[in-house]
Amino acid sequence: MLSLLRIENFALIDKLELEFGSGLNVLTGETGAGKSIILDAIDAALGGKVSSRAIRTGSSRAMVEATFTSNSALAAWLTEQEIDLIDDNSVIASREITLSSGKARSRSRVNGVLVNQQLMAGLRDRLVEITAQGQTVLVGQSAQIRDWLDLYGGESMLQQRHFVANIYNAYQQAHQLLEKRRTSERERLQQLDLLTYQVKELGDASLSEADELEQLQQEQQRLNHVVELQQMSYKIYQALYQSDGETPTAVDLLGDSEATLTDMAEYDAQLQVLLDLVRDAQATVTEVARQINTYGESLEADPLRLEEVEERIRELKQICRKYGPTLSEAIAYYQRIQAELAELNDSEQSIESLELQERECWEKLTQACNKLTQLRRTAAVELEAELLKELKPLAMEKVQFQVEIVPTSPTSAGADKITFMFSPNPGEPLQPLSEIASGGEMSRFLLALKACFSQADATGTLVFDEIDVGVSGRVAQAIAEKLHQLSQSHQVLCVTHQPLVAAMADRHFRVDKQVVNQVKGKKEHNGYSEERTVVRVITLDNLTKRREELAQLAGGKSAQEAIAFAESLLMQAANHRRSGSGHD
Template sequence: MLLSLRLYNIALIDSLELSLKKGFSVFTGETGAGKSIFLSAIDSLLGRGFSSSSSRLIRVGAQEASIEGVFTLDSEVKNWLNENSFDFDDHDELVISREWKFKDDRLMSRIRFNGQIANRKQLLALRPLLVDLVEQGQSHHLYSSGHQLSLIDNFGTDEIDKLLTKVKQKWDKWYSSHIALQIAQKEFDNSEDEFIAIQSFLDDINSANLDDPQEDLILTKEQDRLVHGVRIYESLLSLFNRLKENSDNFPSALDHFYYCINELKIISKLDSSLTSHLDNLFELSNGLDQFLKTLESYQMVLESDPNKLDDVQNRLSLLNRLKKRYDLDLPGIINRRDSYLKELSSGNTLKCSLKDLEQQEIAFRLERDEINSSLTKLRMKCAKKLEDNLILYLQPLGLENIQFKVSFASSIPSSLGADSVEFLFSANEGQPLASLSDIASGGELSRFLLALTSVLAEVSGSKTLIFDEIDSGVSGRVSTAIAKALKNLSRYKQVFCITHQPLVAALADHHFSVSKTVENGMTNSKVLLLQGFQERKSEIAKLAGGDFEQASIFAASLLDNKAA
């Protein structure tokens, strides 16, 4: 049950807090006053309208907005929270909040359950356990065969849920065997072509003697070194001339070191504290000597094979051709080679014979069809119960000659069974049954939607039902019937209804009036809980319209007689 709703900077509302109670509540007011804000706020709070519509819901000029709803916790909601690792500290209330904030011209949103961060997927999963929102514009969903089938499944509750679990298990089992058979059949059909392709690939790779997955990178570095060999050789000579080779006028770096060592030897004899410096100088000299030997070794390799550049470039060209041919890098080519060798060594690419897989697929298909048949029978049983219950609900709503039937047809098997359904409808005597989408008027659809919601409410997990002008397009005794249906529904569900019908408003337990004012150049919507007979009479009189005195008398009679 929804206990309270708090809005901040939402549409035409700057700040509002509503305390809500069980029973039947209505929202009334002139067109454009903002009655639908209540519905839109609940819808957005519980996960719909996540992006562009959220920005339209935020009050003009506001940089942040929020909606907070407080719900009672029943066993189903507690179980869901536990299963999804949300802590509710043994409280009996669940606070769901949703905040929006503009940051760098982007709208950011945050969702919390009792202060704990949640995501939209979790919010949408929890939503059916809290609220069922019924809009007249929802009627198009009724035309979908998939949606109609889900309604029957919902009506079947636990019994169908348990069978659907088994159906999915049998489907998954069959589907896995079906895919395995298809793969094996394809491999069998293409085995000869695949063998030729694999052998051709292996011949290419084996002739190239590939072993090192980094060979192309190593060769590229070697190529760069060889291409610039002359420049490198000249630089090495210059280094040797300065560091090692001497001339009459220019002693080498080694000559300088030797001179410095001799001088330091002489003066260290005069001052023993210089001995450690002499050791350091020896280390530096040895380091330079080792450095020169390393360069000399590098120079010998550089000079040893002048034709190596051609060999490196030819090898690189071969590797690049292989990479381009097979659209793989070198590690990928080597991995594929190893995989093919392993596959060929197994002696058989099929894990089991086609005959075994065919027999397995047939056995699993029979199991799938058998459980699907059981599901169809149960769905037909639930559909018959839905038909009977709906007719009982629809007849008092001004549809005395109503006919309703669920037509079943076979469909391609899936994890949801093998059924396709269509709701057939006839509102008038002598009129044959036809698809609901083809013959139902707007008023008839509204009543059908109310009756359907009422029937499903008995098995629905949600404790709160919200109707948006479900009484639109009807009048007179039908309005009275709708009002009574909503009132009856509120005995075991919390019911909210946005209405323009005085007959519906008069029967409510709680009546909220929505009005619009302009303050300081800004339009604001106000929501007021009407207290007492006079306030409600005045509001219902406005709904009734016409001569004010007559409307007031009419409103008073409705309240006195509770729309009897």
């Protein structure tokens, strides 16, 4: 329930604070007095569209704040959104609108927490529902009518619709997976062929060691220079150990040095260390000479092996150019594409299995939609009967009404196109309500529709913006009684020009425009006054004020006849509220 509304610098309102109560709250005033501005402010506080014109001329900032009384379901939802209640019972929705470079920018808060538009829309659906003659557009929208019918159908209907939505999502996923699989089949086969070829080529290459190419290149160098290596080995052997000429070898020179140091060590024991080093060097040189001689003798030309090595080198270099650039990278790539090839061959679902999965999801979706359609047809029959019953007191006893349900392609909301069919006059065929209903007929229809939903609709506050335009007399009285009926289960806010409706109010507000003088600039600097139009709201909290306002609505002036009429209206409304029953 909306308990408090604060407005600052919004449209023609400079500053306003309104306290609403339970039951029927009525706003009256002359045409153009600003009644709809108040409803626009409520809409803005709950995330409705605003423009720079929403900010009062001369101001750069507007603010609207609506305080609602919470309930257990709303408190649970706010907890899910990580928003705490204020005083464990209040929800404050506020909107700050600022002017920047000629454009309106706004920030929304719930209990002081900045929120996005999506969250605010979710909160709005749980708090307020606004009904106006402009909803003719909604009445013509199959999706909106479908939502209304599902709400009327109750929990079982909503559960089935949720079930349909889940199955539809599963079907969409299966369908998209199948389409993706079909679309990518050619690419998959091409990739399969490419990877098969590459795996075979790399497998035939028998890649094992990352340094195989370096080893083969070394072997190639040795095989290409066997003669030079033999000659150089023999030359080293002669220099170290056995010379064909008279030139002494390294071993010979070390032997001479050893003999000399042996003689010297007899006179000086300190030279024994050097003698040992020379002997070690002689042994090392001898071993080097032996091994180099063995190496040289082992060398022999092998043209066949050289050809094999060079062929293998060419093969590995080709592999590196295609899959490297190094052999280790080529080996890593080989290991990776083996896994990819296995996945393409073994892990991918076949088109046939995906088609089967899609078909099964479609069958489940069709069955779920059929069940939802059956529930809707049952609810439609009940709604038709109840709505006609609600329309009778509204001087629409002869109308015909039917909820037309036509099959359509399945969606997340089912497989039904739903239209409200209407005939205001006997003998005339049923036609879409949005196309043939007059303004007054549409007003009464929407009011009757809300009455049908009064028990199923959990929204705490219902707002009616001049729902009674175009009607008078007995019909206006019936509308007043219907609004009172709704106010027993909901808080109702109503903008009206009808004294019959205003008389039924539990709380009555009069909206006026006033011209006031405002000082521009500072007084000490010779400030000047400027006339400005502002909206003012007065709570008509005593019988005299209400009587005068009703008289004004009824007669345009406070003549004695109008006052008497107003008193009769108030008495009639009081009797109706006490009796708790309407007029047939």
